[in-house]
Amino acid sequence: MSSENITIYDIASDAGVSIATVSRVLRGESNVSEATRKKVQEVIDRRNYRPSSIARGMTSKTTYSLGIILPKLLNPHYAMIFTGAQEEARKLGYTMSLFPWSSLDTREYDPAAMLAERRLDGLIVCVEYLPPDHDEQVLTSLQDLRQYMPVVLIGCVPASYDFPAVANNSAAMMREIVKYLTSLGHERIAFIGGVEEDQDPLRRDVGYENGLRDARLPYIASYRAYCRGTPGDGAAALKEMLTSLKPEYWPTAVIALNDLVAMGCMAAAREKGIAVPEQLSVIGCDNLFCTPYLVPPLTSINTHQQQAGARAVQLLVSGENKRETADWELVERGSCARVRK
Amino acid sequence: MSSENITIYDIASDAGVSIATVSRVLRGESNVSEATRKKVQEVIDRRNYRPSSIARGMTSKTTYSLGIILPKLLNPHYAMIFTGAQEEARKLGYTMSLFPWSSLDTREYDPAAMLAERRLDGLIVCVEYLPPDHDEQVLTSLQDLRQYMPVVLIGCVPASYDFPAVANNSAAMMREIVKYLTSLGHERIAFIGGVEEDQDPLRRDVGYENGLRDARLPYIASYRAYCRGTPGDGAAALKEMLTSLKPEYWPTAVIALNDLVAMGCMAAAREKGIAVPEQLSVIGCDNLFCTPYLVPPLTSINTHQQQAGARAVQLLVSGENKRETADWELVERGSCARVRK
DNA sequence: CTGAAAGCGCTTACAG
DNA sequence: CTGAAAGCGCTTACAG
Numbered sequence: 031m032s033s034e035n036i037t038i039y040d041i042a043s044d045a046g047v048s049i050a051t052v053s054r055v056l057r058g059e060s061n062v063s064e065a066t067r068k069k070v071q072e073v074i075d076r077r078n079y080r081p082s083s084i085a086r087g088m089t090s091k092t093t094y095s096l097g098i099i100l101p102k103l104l105n106p107h108y109a110m111i112f113t114g115a116q117e118e119a120r121k122l123g124y125t126m127s128l129f130p131w132s133s134l135d136t137r138e139y140d141p142a143a144m145l146a147e148r149r150l151d152g153l154i155v156c157v158e159y160l161p162p163d164h165d166e167q168v169l170t171s172l173q174d175l176r177q178y179m180p181v182v183l184i185g186c187v188p189a190s191y192d193f194p195a196v197a198n199n200s201a202a203m204m205r206e207i208v209k210y211l212t213s214l215g216h217e218r219i220a221f222i223g224g225v226e227e228d229q230d231p232l233r234r235d236v237g238y239e240n241g242l243r244d245a246r247l248p249y250i251a252s253y254r255a256y257c258r259g260t261p262g263d264g265a266a267a268l269k270e271m272l273t274s275l276k277p278e279y280w281p282t283a284v285i286a287l288n289d290l291v292a293m294g295c296m297a298a299a300r301e302k303g304i305a306v307p308e309q310l311s312v313i314g315c316d317n318l319f320c321t322p323y324l325v326p327p328l329t330s331i332n333t334h335q336q337q338a339g340a341r342a343v344q345l346l347v348s349g350e351n352k353r354e355t356a357d358w359e360l361v362e363r364g365s366c367a368r369v370r371k
Numbered sequence: 372m373s374s375e376n377i378t379i380y381d382i383a384s385d386a387g388v389s390i391a392t393v394s395r396v397l398r399g400e401s402n403v404s405e406a407t408r409k410k411v412q413e414v415i416d417r418r419n420y421r422p423s424s425i426a427r428g429m430t431s432k433t434t435y436s437l438g439i440i441l442p443k444l445l446n447p448h449y450a451m452i453f454t455g456a457q458e459e460a461r462k463l464g465y466t467m468s469l470f471p472w473s474s475l476d477t478r479e480y481d482p483a484a485m486l487a488e489r490r491l492d493g494l495i496v497c498v499e500y501l502p503p504d505h506d507e508q509v510l511t512s513l514q515d516l517r518q519y520m521p522v523v524l525i526g527c528v529p530a531s532y533d534f535p536a537v538a539n540n541s542a543a544m545m546r547e548i549v550k551y552l553t554s555l556g557h558e559r560i561a562f563i564g565g566v567e568e569d570q571d572p573l574r575r576d577v578g579y580e581n582g583l584r585d586a587r588l589p590y591i592a593s594y595r596a597y598c599r600g601t602p603g604d605g606a607a608a609l610k611e612m613l614t615s616l617k618p619e620y621w622p623t624a625v626i627a628l629n630d631l632v633a634m635g636c637m638a639a640a641r642e643k644g645i646a647v648p649e650q651l652s653v654i655g656c657d658n659l660f661c662t663p664y665l666v667p668p669l670t671s672i673n674t675h676q677q678q679a680g681a682r683a684v685q686l687l688v689s690g691e692n693k694r695e696t697a698d699w700e701l702v703e704r705g706s707c708a709r710v711r712k
Numbered sequence: 713c714t715g716a717a718a719g720c721g722c723t724t725a726c727a728g
Numbered sequence: 729c730t731g732a733a734a735g736c737g738c739t740t741a742c743a744g
Binding site: 035039053056057084087 | 736737738740
């Protein structure tokens with residue numbers, strides 16, 4: 031660390047000009063004579079001077095730093111969002127700071143405090159469908175934050191949230207997945223993961239039910255299990271479902287909330303001696319990097335999260351107040367098969 | 372976004388005190404009468420006032436924001452470092468910004484520029500062993516950065532770098548891995564991944580060679596393949612090695628640079644009809660979340676990167692100038708077996 | 713084209 | 729215990 035930071039005053043006096051002039055060459059303004067510019071630039075280079083972005087922020091009211099709130103980076107799904115957002119931010123000259131999701135959880139501490147004090151130029155928040163009580167609290171926090179900086183949402187954004195957003199249409203995805211499985215002849219299709227209480231019209235359950243209805247299949251509550259999003263959760267949920275049902279009622283296909291849950295389901299099936307995909311088709315979501323290396327390779331949904339992250343940054347920076355839907359597509363690999371008669 | 376940010380002046384005038392007094396209650400100083408404190412706090416709460424951290428940084432010279440430079444977040448290994456660092460930073464009241472590794476690559480643009488302008492309170496840089504020319508350039512960049520803020524290194528830190536660090540002892544890890552494999556009877560042990568030109572005494576190759584020497588086994592250059600760190604790279608490298616050798620000379624065990632390369636090796640083996648671990652033992656490094664879900668589950672090294680990330684933050688904040696070594700341990704799963712005679 | 717001056721929103725001695 | 733004033737390092741009108 032240098033002893034004393036060098037300032038615009040040092041450069042000005044070294045170059046024999048005013049600080050206003052130094053500021054002008056720093057910002058590349060055109061109204062500076064070539065001779066002056068050269069002289070000043072030379073001093074800047076020689077002394078290796080970097081203007082303080084914080085002093086700049088003080089006057090210019092813009093800090094060129096954005097924030098993003100993600101539930102947990104350890105799921106590569108979120109790392110993809112972050113990567114896409116950060117790359118775009120950098121292209122546009124912004125820095126991107128990552129804050130943990132708990133920043134929005136007032137049950138831990140006041141969310142606005144830390145975030146609002148940093149004068150960020152904008153904030154991206156990755157949200158999920160939540161149980162109603164928690165959902166309400168998050169919405170309040172988001173509105174609070176919005177007083178201090180522009181906010182763009184990404185992820186599973188409830189239809190009722192009035193924010194600019196790049197949202198997943200989970201219902202449409204699920205409906206398509208069910209259609210895909212029924213096209214393979216499946217009629218006993220389980221769905222594992224997520225929370226029970228959410229009420230959003232875009233939520234996965236709506237798509238699941240619509241998909242079954244499309245195929246004129248009954249909705250069987252025993253095939254719907256709720257759990258959190260880790261492999262262990264998925265394994266436990268599937269095992270419990272199988273244990274609770276006579277084998278002739280076992281599902282022939284399981285839709286997992288995400289790839290992690292799907293990995294857990296595949297492990298549980300293996301443990302039980304159930305062959306995937308011969309006896310049980312499994313489909314995940316997120317298209318994680320490891321899906322092609324599972325055995326069998328996991329069929330999943332590519333939700334193009336890097337692209338979505340980048341798009342969220344664009345909305346944030348441009349100030350456009352629109353809600354967009356993220357692209358997605360089914361990626362067929364080896365974990366789903368035609369049902370055996 | 373609010374129309375106009377409210378400032379300490381607004382609070383002072385509302386409460387009928389000076390801004391100095393407001394500042395005192397804001398920072399919880401004790402020399403304020405209880406009556407005044409209450410009055411001021413009430414106005415603060417009512418107007419939902421948040422002091423600007425950037426104005427604070429202007430005078431106090433500390434911004435409570437740290438930075439971290441990581442090669443790529445999409446490898447969960449780096450996400451673990453980040454998560455550990457961020458959680459620790461947050462505990463200590465700091466914010467953590469993530470910068471891409473290319474920030475250090477002068478071949479793309481001037482690294483110091485963006486980083487130095489942000490007056491961070493400190494920077495963590497995750498480094499790798501590099502070819503000598505690139506290595507030299509990175510070292511120069513690091514020293515440059517150090518002029519502006521304290522720097523702590525993490526990862527594969529060359530022994531010659533004179534920086535505080537939480538470093539991997541890759542040579543020791545590799546030596547232990549070779550010992551483990553030779554204890555299973557392996558004598559033809561391949562090592563795949565990394566760069567050819569590095570010269571560090573802590574680098575993996577040193578451990579690989581020492582491990583072979585410990586077991587009085589020959590170093591066979593054909594068993595050493597270099598490649599980058601993705602599954603595809605690993606698969607290609609192993610396939611090439613197998614193709615270049617008569618089957619009776621094929622390695623019976625392969626050590627992969629990291630779990631991603633190991634995943635690629637397992638996929639390549641499967642494609643070639645080589646059974647893991649019966650015909651080929653595979654061992655990775657990093658202990659990624661997906662390793663237990665591979666088939667067979669991948670034996671790996673847990674390098675405790677979350678803990679290392681947290682420790683790096685502690686060194687950064689405390690200013691201790693020491694070099695520590697990250698803990699690690701072998702995690703046996705199913706991908707290594709006793710060699711068949 | 714260039715400079716003097718005010719101002720951004722705080723903190724920090726210094727007085728009282 | 730409280731306030732007036734200087735100062736942090738820049739940018740931005742405003743003059744010239």
